[in-house]
Amino acid sequence: MAPKKRRRGKHIPQRTCIGCRTVSSKWELIRIVRTPDGVQIDPTRRLPGRGAYLHANRACWEAAFKRRAFARALRTTLTQADIQRLRAFMETLPAEELPREEPESEANGG
Numbered sequence: 001m002a003p004k005k006r007r008r009g010k011h012i013p014q015r016t017c018i019g020c021r022t023v024s025s026k027w028e029l030i031r032i033v034r035t036p037d038g039v040q041i042d043p044t045r046r047l048p049g050r051g052a053y054l055h056a057n058r059a060c061w062e063a064a065f066k067r068r069a070f071a072r073a074l075r076t077t078l079t080q081a082d083i084q085r086l087r088a089f090m091e092t093l094p095a096e097e098l099p100r101e102e103p104e105s106e107a108n109g110g
């Protein structure tokens with residue numbers, strides 16, 4: 001049935017955050033998916049359906065709301081329930097972007 005998958009190399013799937021439009025590895029992004037029950041957060045990234053990806057910070061979600069990126073990316077119209085669900089999830093996220101690589105700007109001599 002399924003072809004054997006070899007683990008060779010380190011291919012990390014890249015996805016674009018619909019909030020800030022930055023490409024990141026899929027594992028750094030939160031997936032949302034359109035299901036028959038509405039738009040849902042997909043923590044397992046395995047639900048079938050059209051999905052979209054966002055960084056785990058509120059700024060990206062705000063940006064996505066503002067430009068209606070959810071509806072566009074998922075090719076659907078968000079219901080009020082969808083919006084509330086997404087907003088409720090957004091509230092659980094840190095307000096700021098997660099720290100990535102920190103530049104060593106602090107030259108601190110003893």
Ligand SMILES: [Zn+2]
Pocket residue numbers: 017018019020021022054055060
């Ligand atoms: Zn983002």
